[in-house]
Amino acid sequence: MKVGAFALVVMGSYTYYANSIPQIQSKPPAELSLEGGNVTTAQLVKAGEEIFHTKGTCEICHRIGQKGTRAPDLAGIGSRAAKTKPGMSAKQYIIESLLQPGAYLVEGYPNIMPQVDKPPIALNRSEVWALTAFLESLGGTAEVKLDDIPKTAGASAAGGAPAEIKLPGDPKAGEVVFSTKAACIACHKAGKIGASPVGPDLSQIAKIQTPDYIMKKILDPAGSGTVAGFPKGVMPPMFGQTLTAKEYMDLVSFLLTLK
Amino acid sequence: MVALLTLLSALPALAQEAAKDPAYRAFPLIGSRLAVWAVAQLHLNFAAFILGVPIFAVIIEIIGWRTRDAQYDWLSHELVKLTFAAFSTTALLGALLLFLFIGYYPKFWTYMTSIFFPTYGVYAGLFFAETFTVYIWYYGWDWLSGSRKWIHVSLGVLSNLFGTAILLVANSWVTFMMSPAGIDDSGALKGSVWAAINNFTWMPINIHRLIANIVFGGTICAAYAAFRFLGAKTDEERARYDWMGYIGNFVALSAFIVLPFAGYYLGREIYAFNQTMGITMMGGFMSWLWIIQAILIGVLFMGSNYYLWLGMERIPGSERYRRYVPMLIGILAFGFMVWATPRSMVITLDEARAMGGTHHPLLGFLGVMSAKNTAVNMMILTTFLSFILYRRANKVSTRPWVGMGMAIQWAALGVAAAIVIFFGVYGYFVESLVRIGFSVYQVLAVLGAIFVVMAIDIPMFKGARSTGAIRWGTIAPRSQYVLILLAVTFTWLMGLMGFARSGIRQHWHVYGVMRDNSVDAVTPAIGYAANMITVVTIAFFLLVLFIFWLGGLGEKGKAEAHGHAAPVIAGGSDASAGGPRGGRSPRLP
Numbered sequence: 130m131k132v133g134a135f136a137l138v139v140m141g142s143y144t145y146y147a148n149s150i151p152q153i154q155s156k157p158p159a160e161l162s163l164e165g166g167n168v169t170t171a172q173l174v175k176a177g178e179e180i181f182h183t184k185g186t187c188e189i190c191h192r193i194g195q196k197g198t199r200a201p202d203l204a205g206i207g208s209r210a211a212k213t214k215p216g217m218s219a220k221q222y223i224i225e226s227l228l229q230p231g232a233y234l235v236e237g238y239p240n241i242m243p244q245v246d247k248p249p250i251a252l253n254r255s256e257v258w259a260l261t262a263f264l265e266s267l268g269g270t271a272e273v274k275l276d277d278i279p280k281t282a283g284a285s286a287a288g289g290a291p292a293e294i295k296l297p298g299d300p301k302a303g304e305v306v307f308s309t310k311a312a313c314i315a316c317h318k319a320g321k322i323g324a325s326p327v328g329p330d331l332s333q334i335a336k337i338q339t340p341d342y343i344m345k346k347i348l349d350p351a352g353s354g355t356v357a358g359f360p361k362g363v364m365p366p367m368f369g370q371t372l373t374a375k376e377y378m379d380l381v382s383f384l385l386t387l388k
Numbered sequence: 389m390v391a392l393l394t395l396l397s398a399l400p401a402l403a404q405e406a407a408k409d410p411a412y413r414a415f416p417l418i419g420s421r422l423a424v425w426a427v428a429q430l431h432l433n434f435a436a437f438i439l440g441v442p443i444f445a446v447i448i449e450i451i452g453w454r455t456r457d458a459q460y461d462w463l464s465h466e467l468v469k470l471t472f473a474a475f476s477t478t479a480l481l482g483a484l485l486l487f488l489f490i491g492y493y494p495k496f497w498t499y500m501t502s503i504f505f506p507t508y509g510v511y512a513g514l515f516f517a518e519t520f521t522v523y524i525w526y527y528g529w530d531w532l533s534g535s536r537k538w539i540h541v542s543l544g545v546l547s548n549l550f551g552t553a554i555l556l557v558a559n560s561w562v563t564f565m566m567s568p569a570g571i572d573d574s575g576a577l578k579g580s581v582w583a584a585i586n587n588f589t590w591m592p593i594n595i596h597r598l599i600a601n602i603v604f605g606g607t608i609c610a611a612y613a614a615f616r617f618l619g620a621k622t623d624e625e626r627a628r629y630d631w632m633g634y635i636g637n638f639v640a641l642s643a644f645i646v647l648p649f650a651g652y653y654l655g656r657e658i659y660a661f662n663q664t665m666g667i668t669m670m671g672g673f674m675s676w677l678w679i680i681q682a683i684l685i686g687v688l689f690m691g692s693n694y695y696l697w698l699g700m701e702r703i704p705g706s707e708r709y710r711r712y713v714p715m716l717i718g719i720l721a722f723g724f725m726v727w728a729t730p731r732s733m734v735i736t737l738d739e740a741r742a743m744g745g746t747h748h749p750l751l752g753f754l755g756v757m758s759a760k761n762t763a764v765n766m767m768i769l770t771t772f773l774s775f776i777l778y779r780r781a782n783k784v785s786t787r788p789w790v791g792m793g794m795a796i797q798w799a800a801l802g803v804a805a806a807i808v809i810f811f812g813v814y815g816y817f818v819e820s821l822v823r824i825g826f827s828v829y830q831v832l833a834v835l836g837a838i839f840v841v842m843a844i845d846i847p848m849f850k851g852a853r854s855t856g857a858i859r860w861g862t863i864a865p866r867s868q869y870v871l872i873l874l875a876v877t878f879t880w881l882m883g884l885m886g887f888a889r890s891g892i893r894q895h896w897h898v899y900g901v902m903r904d905n906s907v908d909a910v911t912p913a914i915g916y917a918a919n920m921i922t923v924v925t926i927a928f929f930l931l932v933l934f935i936f937w938l939g940g941l942g943e944k945g946k947a948e949a950h951g952h953a954a955p956v957i958a959g960g961s962d963a964s965a966g967g968p969r970g971g972r973s974p975r976l977p
Contacts, residue, residue, distance in 0.1 A: 131618075132614075132615060132618060132869075132872055135869055135872060135873075136872060136876045136929065137926070139873055139876045139877065139880075140876060140880060140922045140925055140926065141922070143680070143683075143684070143877075143880055143918065143922070144918045144919060144921075144922045146680065146683070147680055147914050147915050147917070147918030148915035148918060148919070149915075150676050150679070150680075150914065150915075151676060152913035152914065152915050152916075153673040153676070153913055153914075154673070154910055154911060154912060154913045155668075155673045155891070155894045155895070155910065155911035156895075156910050156911075157894070157895030157903075157904065157909040157910065158895070186664060186668070189664070189667045189668060190667060199667070241663040243662075243663065243664050248900035248901070249662070249664065249665070249894075249896060249899055249900040250664065251900075333569060333588075388569075388570070388571075388572065388578065
């Protein structure tokens with residue numbers, strides 16, 4: 130009896146403590162559809178703010194009015210965005226940042242932001258539109274239209290099939306290029322081939338990176354950033370000169386099979 | 389067993405049928421999620437016990453076989469008896485879990501079957517193999533003794549290999565749900581099932597669970613011994629269960645000190661798989677969960693050390709080491725506080741304003757990984773030091789080089805502590821990428837010190853002069869409550885970590901691939917989870933008590949006839965006599 134009572138007291142204290150601290154649930158996000166409907170700018174901004182705090186999970190890294198260690202402060206982004214990347218309006222920059230976060234990195238921050246229209250965040254086109262409007266409203270004016278958001282945005286949301294990319298390359302020939310002419314195998318592992326730990330393991334590269342990134346990384350390794358934990362400046366920058374166009378496409382096609 | 393096999397053989401047909409079914413059905417009264425949660429947690433508790441205990445049972449049997457010390461053979465048999473009693477309950481709970489998935493989450497199960505069907509046959513085969521091996525291991529204890537003992541020991545090793553293989557197969561299913569791999573964008577398997585098995589979190593979870601199972605098995609065995617100690621009628625019985633409790637705690641503690649490293653490896657792989665998942669886990673809605681985890685681990689460290697210090701009280705000659713205890717308490721308490729300090733967490737804007745940011749201006753500095761790595765490494769070193777003091781409590785080395793040996797040991801501990809603290813402080817002044825690498829140096833320093841100290845300690849105290857035999861059975865009864873505290877805390881912690889592992893998928897059955905569209909898709913807050921964990925943990929201990937009681941009924945009056953009479957342990961006599969009487973003192977680790 131005494132042992133049982135003691136065990137209950139121990140478990141009771143853990144349970145009491147767990148119940149006395151802030152209680153936060155994680156609710157599944159609701160789907161928002163604004164396409165074809167009449168929505169005012171104010172409604173759009175409000176919907177975007179809701180997405181910012183919930184389904185978008187933006188708050189995990191970004192703060193408004195506070196500098197974060199993982200991601201930039203978003204206060205004033207609506208006006209600041211117009212000056213961030215030459216030739217781009219605030220709206221264009223914000224949309225690009227949401228759909229292709231690695232395209233431009235704010236200095237001092239790592240390339241860790243996921244594409245918001247892909248799982249697991251998986252915002253649909255309406256939600257990207259609303260979120261863009263909210264971000265524009267932070268120090269600027271919300272003027273984004275639904276047509277500004279690419280039609281492909283959110284195509285793969287909620288586990289649906291994404292727009293398929295067809296490359297005119299031969300993955301089998303690309304595997305040969307990987308092992309021989311390009312000698313990627315000297316530094317990278319790729320599924321069953323290679324074992325070198327010098328560079329990152331590419332066995333699932335197509336799952337964790339976009340085709341755009343893979344193509345750019347081969348041609349401009351230094352300009353595409355270096356994966357955390359690996360030395361900078363090791364990957365040769367001359368593949369654009371040494372590989373033929375066919376070899377390049379074959380290599381990319383092979384890498385895109387690594388999921 | 390037959391029911392399970394029949395069920396497994398019918399799975400393809402059931403899976404096809406499930407495709408026509410609704411995505412979800414509602415379990416009466418409590419809902420499907422709670423039903424699955426309760427059965428899954430219970431099943432995992434039992435599975436951890438029956439997989440963890442045989443690992444050290446066979447090691448203890450080998451020690452008994454090689455040293456010809458019957459006490460170890462008795463202990464090993466006793467441990468396997470406990471496992472054996474829990475074996476069928478584990479299988480029944482596993483079958484029940486399968487029924488729940490097929491019945492209440494048919495679409496999810498159809499999807500999992502579409503990926504993992506080839507593994508089902510492997511799992512069933514391994515289950516068969518393990519069951520038969522454990523049966524022969526247990527029932528063949530007397531038959532395979534003497535010159536045939538090596539066959540018996542081999543059966544023990546084999547049953548562990550089968551058990552571990554079962555764990556690896558089951559882990560592939562659960563880790564795929566967290567970090568799916570080997571599938572295309574529509575979620576279909578692309579090539580070999582191996583790619584789905586070998587996903588990002590599979591190997592880290594394998595390692596983490598394997599170590600945690602040993603800790604869990606050790607704490608449950610120690611708690612069982614404590615329970616028997618407190619109800620013991622004779623000094624001999626008390627001595628026997630005191631010794632068994634010590635061995636259980638020793639095994640648990642040995643495995644426990646490497647568990648945090650396995651945890652860090654798992655965390656790193658979660659971040660490598662998906663940054664959002666990692667950040668949600670550590671800084672998102674689950675951030676408070678880690679504070680509770682830190683408190684539980686602090687309790688485990690403090691409890692394990694306290695048990696060792698109390699154990700020293702029954703060892704003549706240990707008085708000379710008492711002066712170290714306050715220092716050890718101080719280091720453990722400070723490490724505990726650092727580990728329980730949060731860096732950042734989800735807070736309201738008002739709270740952030742009041743604090744001057746999401747990080748506390750002073751304590752926030754103790755919440756980062758540099759401080760936490762330093763704290764846990766210092767706690768491990770401290771626990772190891774407690775064990776070393778316990779180990780030599782009644783020994784006086786007669787080696788002429790004892791002074792030099794001691795000096796090198798203290799130097800090794802001091803250098804390790806200095807390295808741990810240096811990299812802990814230096815970590816604040818470098819980039820995070822460099823800082824991550826420092827934890828490797830800290831771990832290596834601690835492991836290196838443990839290796840050096842033990843390498844000197846073993847020869848230094850071989851043939852040492854004894855200051856008196858351990859008075860087994862005379863330990864303070866509160867020490868037995870410490871063993872029960874450790875078992876309850878670790879079981880509760882397992883439930884909490886199960887919630888964390890499952891909860892970071894949030895509203896996904898399979899993360900990023902198959903959404904949870906059921907009425908239970910909300911991931912509950914920590915209080916709700918704690919209530920559930922407590923209810924299931926109580927149910928687990930009640931079931932364990934019942935099973936052990938049943939097992940005991942079958943054994944009553946048979947032990948001696950089977951040649952498994954409980955041995956007499958040295959010190960199992962009148963405590964007031966202050967010395968050993970009867971039996972040999974077991975050679976302890």
